[in-house]
């Protein structure tokens with residue numbers, strides 16, 4: 001009996017979840033694994049946010065919330081967009097879902113026709129592609145390599161657009177490379193889109209607050225206001241407030257698109273958890289000092305990882321400017337042999353070797369459509385990262401050039 005639909009044939013499970021499961025299995029078998037696979041802050045949700053959830057439960061906020069979100073959280077999101085991004089949205093232009101992931105899925109479900117193309121800037125968050133595939137769309141990859149510091153440039157965008165292009169996905173700052181766009185970068189992208197009026201933009205800004213070296217964050221619709229009515233600005237509380245388990249994501253966008261997304265959500269999950277929405281109100285309206293503390297910790301870890309990787313001759317790393325990952329180049333290792341004679345054919349072979357030899361779980365660049373790289377999450381303590389880099393260095397040193 002074949003239980004899976006043909007639509008699922010080309011869809012893969014999330015790579016980082018798969019890597020973490022492999023790490024858990026190895027750990028259960030008694031191995032001393034360091035898991036740098038998953039993308040979630042290792043901090044606790046700040047206490048005032050947890051208190052707000054508890055208070056909401058006690059106050060009886062335990063019933064079905066409105067499908068598109070509670071009015072309190074919508075107001076907090078409207079204020080957040082005004083405060084941080086100088087963007088004006090009305091309540092009908094905002095939706096709250098079970099994480100940014102569901103926001104993105106709703107948007108595609110609401111808007112994509114069979115064979116519509118979605119432009120993805122590799123390396124990209126792998127789920128974008130699989131969501132497009134599930135919904136019958138065609139993911140079109142634009143390679144944005146180290147030469148452009150993993151950023152999309154206007155010429156490549158222009159070349160990739162066809163009459164079938166429905167969406168361009170941007171991720172500011174990006175997972176996995178930590179790419180950060182300047183105002184000029186975004187304006188140049190906006191200029192191309194002005195000439196292509198049928199293309200929508202999904203700007204995934206979930207790492208907005210994890211930005212290093214004093215850089216300023218620019219939201220796409222803020223820099224390209226004439227494209228605001230074609231832009232879905234996606235964000236969430238998972239990364240900034242260490243709230244991955246609370247599952248609250250949100251978006252601001254044109255009212256008809258938000259209405260269509262709400263229709264999708266009404267048939268799938270209804271409104272997001274009422275208690276988690278109350279917690280998200282406290283996160284967005286409350287003190288932001290924990291956000292700054294998390295960011296400073298991520299920057300210190302970025303510095304540590306950058307300095308350690310730079311000293312490993314066969315690996316390369318452009319210092320990530322945001323988010324909490326390092327996307328490490330391993331092209332010099334391709335073709336090398338492990339001590340047992342296995343050839344490192346690609347980045348997947350290298351991450352398999354790291355899992356076996358160094359007991360480090362990390363995700364191969366193939367999961368992000370740009371090889372040969374591997375991604376480590378820097379959401380771990382400096383002690384754990386130091387131990388992980390010691391092990392990676394030792395395992396790399398054991399590799400010998402192939403013939």
Ligand SMILES: Cc1ncc(COP(=O)(O)O)c(C=O)c1O
Nearest residue numbers: 039099100101125175236238249
């Ligand atoms: C770029 C990007 N977008 C969206 C998400 C999903 O976030 P959420 O927890 O809000 O679903 C992630 C999580 O890893 C991500 O890296």
